[in-house]
Amino acid sequence: MAQQVGDYVLQRLREWGVRQVFGYPGDGINGLIAAFGRAAGEGPAFVQARHEEMAAFEATGYAKFSGEVGVCAATSGPGAIHLLNGLYDAKLDHVPVVAIVGQTARSAMGGSYQQEVDLQALFKDVASEYLVEVNVASQLPNALDRAFRIARTRRAPTAVIIPSDLQEEPYQPPEHAFKQVPSSPPQVMHPTVVPARSEIERAAAVLNAGSKVAILIGQGARNAADLVVEVADLTGAGVAKALLGKDVLADDLPFVTGSIGLLGTRPSYEMMRDCDTLLMIGSSFPYTQFLPDLDQARAVQIDIDGGMIGMRYPAEVSLLGDAKATLTELIPLLTGKSDGTWRETIESNVKRWWDTVERQSMLAAKPVNPMRVVWELSRCVPENAIITADSGSSTNWYARCLRFRGRMRGSLSGTLATMGPAVPYAIGAKFAHPDRPAVALVGDGAMQMNGLAELMTIARYRDRWSDPRLVICVFHNNDLNQVTWELRAMGGAPKFEESQSLPDISYADAARGLGVPSIAVDHPDQLADAWARAFAADGPMLLDVRCDPEVPPIPPHATWDQLESTAQAVLKGDPDAWHLMLQGAKTKAQEFVSAVRR
The missing domain is CATH 3.40.50.970 (Thiamin diphosphate (ThDP)-binding fold, Pyr/PP domains)
Incomplete structure (x- = not known):
């Protein structure tokens, strides 16, 4: 019996290491649901949420905590619409999620058919990094693979739309022919980006010149936690955490000032108010008013995404690169501070803050x-x-x-x-x-x-x-x-x-x-x-x-x-x-x- 398109989709998900798909059924993905039934025991598992929005949130949560791509699925029309809020959550927090969405049969498209929605218009913004409608089986390998590769490398949601009738057709791979697009086997890529040596040297000069250094970290610093501690010790800095980076460093470190912003702590506020140098690592914290005055501090920013550089504070040196790799190159160029007054002030403020929080609690x-x-x-x-x-x-x-x-x-x-x-x-x-x-x-x-x-x-x-x-x-x-x-x-x-x-x-x-x-x-x-x-x-x-x-x-x-x-x-x-x-x-x-x- 020929392999159906729905079966091939699950096969490709297995090849990408997907263990479960969070979703909710509907006739727009009946072919895919039937394939899940045939694949019982092989995987991936279908995890039934109570609502498609919850499925998208579950995929986002899975991606945040696993470091892998989360996958969600929904039927056409209302099911696809329900996915949007969870997918926007992934988009705005830079989380890799792939949405597989059904669509009305190709023969009915454009006929105001039941549950027919212009899904390409609907998903154009939320899946702006990659959105494709698959209309012939031979599109599938390239469409699915690009969805995963782009979701992972750009840390964003992507979407693959598959009409319901196509899901039940025999799968045909792309041929070695004109207007056919093959694809490489699934493989996880871990690119490491390091800024130019001259830029790292400029950043070190700024940090070495500062006497009151403050560090702000976000989720982009998660793979470099130990190195952030080393930089903080060398520069005598305190470390404030944006909410998405709250779990990057433990709060029992005496120089960690905690969260920043309206939901932040007083020591974070005081550190930003009084510092003369700011190092931002992997954060797009949006509230400029909680950062130093715009003419107060010299700033260095490290981020893997060039689109996020320079958005929140005027950085004197912007380092486009992976946090761990960049800090590894930066640390040997930093000189320790002889005056520990700034660090002592920060640690005193932190201790006082936790005493305050306990009494308030x-x-x-x-x-x-x-x-x-x-x-x-x-x-x-x-x-x-x-x-x-x-x-x-x-x-x-x-x-x-x-x-x-x-x-x-x-x-x-x-x-x-x-x-x-x-x-x-x-x-x-x-x-x-x-x-x-x-x-x-x-x-x-x-x-x-x-x-x-x-x-x-x-x-x-x-x-x-x-x-x-x-x-x-x-x-x-x-x-x-x-x-x-x-x-x-x-x-x-x-x-x-x-x-x-x-x-x-x-x-x-x-x-x-x-x-x-x-x-x-x-x-x-x-x-x-x-x-x-x-x-x-x-x-x-x-x-x-x-x-x-x-x-x-x-x-x-x-x-x-x-x-x-x-x-x-x-x-x-x-x-x-x-x-x-x-x-x-x-x-x-x-x-x-x-x-x-x-």
Whole structure:
């Protein structure tokens, strides 16, 4: 029996090392689904998400934590449309994902047929690096291979559209003939790019001349963590981390100042405010106002992507290259600093900051302080855990309160900042590393949006993971809290109940009904035991923690005057204004306590 196109697609995926495809079925990919059935036992496995958007998030999470290309699949029309948000998340965070999408039969194209959508127009932006519609079988090797090669080398999503009728036709390879395009066998390429020696020497001169060096790292520094530490020691620098680079260096290093920006730490803010030299490695951190003044510091930037060079800060020297290879060439040219005052100041600020965060986390709230949720997690999380965070106020606590150590990994929707990826990211992480525990930190808004449904996916596939622990922690405050705070602090407006308040449900009860054991927490003294029980469990667990929505996510640059202005705004009609003001004052006061003790 002749091999069908659907069978060949799976064969080529196997040759690329793909172990699973995250997706949702539909008649636009029936030929592909049938091929999965025929390939049972050979792979790749079809992992059924509850929604195509979740499939794209799961593929993105898998790619982030495995370093390999994630693959998702969807039917034509509505299924393809649903993929978009997850694929945009991959695009904006520079993650390699290949989407395989069905299309209406070729004979019906252009006839306003059911579920017919102009997929090339739809995917033109999100898959701008490579988008192809396959219309004859002999296109397939080159189309699939280019999708994988481009996704990997350009760290971007790509898409291959395959009409439904073609999927069931016999596969015919390209011939040695005019207008036929063959392809090389699948192979993973690891290019190493190193800047010119003269440019590295210029960069070394800038760093050697500085007396107050600051380093900012992003996810592009992940393969060079040890070298970043060496550069920091030679230059006497502190190291701030963009959110996507939060897991690159451990937070128990005394010169690591933590996150930067609105969700950042005070020592990161102070270091950027006072430095005279800036080294940026593998980061496209977008908020220029949290970097040094534009005429304050001499800057060196290292990035593998020339399109990201010079975008955020005027770099005196721009080094286009792989972080590890570039730092390897740079380090021998650096001279150690004889004056350790700058480093000592940074380390003192870092120690004071963690003391402040601990006191802020232990403040009483109604009923549970959300900062304490993450502070208690830091105390007991396994050193090989993978942590995912959603978008919302819970992201603040991930950014500021979670202390990375050991081999911990973590990520979130860094640039798109979309709601909903934490749970599917964690699922993708479990398929990437089935032998490691995972934790998803999720607001109740994101949990209601799509996280609840994916609990069924977790329950379904838990037996595929050698370490089945996956802890979902829901920050249950019945409020779309991040936007509520933005309304107050940026818009000078009180909370608008109709848009901000959420239906109150028991996530613990819902989880149990969907096959995931749970623990309800409504008192801070229960937190430590709840985390311990979750990590001691022999499977997934959901923590339903009722949190105080009025604990403020105070930015590191916030002043008393700004807090007073926010308080005046909420007094115009905020439903719990006095409690909000009290929590804000208590939280901000902990910084003052640290300064006095210094």
